[in-house]
Amino acid sequence: MKKKTAMGLMAPLFVAAGTMGAAEKLYKFAFHRVDEVPETSAEKQKYADQYYHYVNWLKTQPTRNWKIEAFDRPLKLSATYIPAAEETTDTVIVAHGYKGNGETMANYANMFHELGFNVLLPDDRAHGHSSGEYISFGWLDRLDYQNWIQRVIQETGVDARIVLFGVSMGGATMEMLSGEPLPEQVRCIIADCGYSNIDDEMSYLLKKTFHLPKYPFLPAVSAINIYRQGFNLKKVSSVNQLRHNYRPILFIHGEKDAYVPLNMVEANFDATRGPKEKWIVKNATHAESFWIDPADYRDHVARFIQRNLTYRLQ
Template identity: 65%
Template sequence: MKKTTMASLAAPFVLATGVAGISERLYQYAFKRVNQVPETSAEKQKYASVYYDYVKWLRDQPTETWMLHEDDPQQQLVATYLAATPASKQTVIISHGYKGNGETMANYAQLFHELGYNVLLPDDRAHGKSAGRYITFGWLDRLDYLDWLKRIINHDGEEVRIVLFGVSMGGATVEMMSGEQLPDQVRAIIADCGYSSIDDELVYLLKRNFHLPKYPFLPAVSAINRRRLGFNLNQVSSVAQLKRNHRPILFIHGEKDVFVPASMLEENYAATQGPKVKWIVPNATHAESFWVDPAAYQQHVRDFLQQYVVDSTPLPIAE
């Protein structure tokens, strides 16, 4: 009887220890910074050669390095700024994907450069040359981008027209920015395959990649994140932020995306309160919409910007 009682008392401890250990490993896997960009997925290897052509193009441009919190190595953030030629009063801030960096967005930088935009390419927290131990999946990055916006306005002038653009985690980042009190200079947003919330995304990936249930693992991972980064994962929601947005948004999503399912596009699209356009790209997987047909991608972006940035007058923004 004594052995049975001790075993039954120990069982919850063993279970909790197991959950804690697995949750810590999951947290490290998903949130810990990487200092090198991981290899792309197998289906995108066919684009590798042309991708590196874009990277070479960006490296050959006369760029500037911008910094935030330059005197604090623990908080320092780095971005690359590429001025338009000829000079322009239209600027895009491009938000990169999970475990990428600004340079991995070279193809989009060239697209906007060809459209006559100044381009800012930040490295998010825990990515590239920026400081940080843990990835925040856009939540704290959205606040950093408010500081980048101030820097753009100071550099390019009060009359600058700004576009927010992002892909994957970057798409979610600009969607989450949309719910903040943005300066009037921000005219439009383009979000390519952004997730609806990090809760939804992690639940989906827990099941798909690890065959694990939401409970008890997601709450445990969220508790770890709260201790280390100061916020609960259920706060990280594009949908909640988009409900406060009144700016025009172009949503882009690959029809065959199995990393951020297209159903998340529908949630984001339904949430936003401003003018909205969606383009679901046939046969495109996650973050593949540009690569499937770069010319069509540029045309959709151009048409949207022509309406809401180039030919627009300032919108009355209800904050």
């Protein structure tokens, strides 16, 4: 066989090997657990003093550590439970963002605690004190949260009233959880800057961050994930899950969010079937809505919960 012909036949193999090599690096970057929370973006460094004020507050609280098993594999999941100052059966379950943990949600924990709620701050699989090697971007976590809900009911009783709250990946996690069977104790949901689906989100970030096209890289990353975690990334969709949601939901999104584009909240808002509200926060970037004006954020959240805490599915 002539050398030129052989090279021509080998070329697709070199391309495929190069694609899979790049996909493996992308997968490691995006999906592998990290044991230290990455530094926040430069635009949010101005909130550092406020952030650590809330973290220090959390460390002074009489918290309890809870453990459960993951729904599908032998993983130990960890959460911090903060009982309300006065005994109550009302609890907010708070889902953190990508490569964060429960502690990074201390500002929201403080807000809900001041509103009189018990607060549960889980560490998702592959985050914080929970075990796990790979991040599932909320897809597997949504079913772990079903177990956390049952743990809250076990703690506070059948009269429990539960609010689901999440930011960024946590917002998408709660949106995806909304489409699953949930007990009547779950009354309403608040999702701050959650993505519509991981396929569009990763395609957007591939182009924005790495200047790479969706094809062939995202299908290759998905193939790796099917092998490692057992699901195709195309399944990871807030929109599809919200089509099965009939509970009240408040969507919050920053007007200038360049990480999860504004059109994603529109898709999520259109998809849900229950009572819904939308608050676009002027001039806020990704996950900045609270920090722009904490008092205004608290007021919006408190009013929504007050209207919907007694809601029951018919």
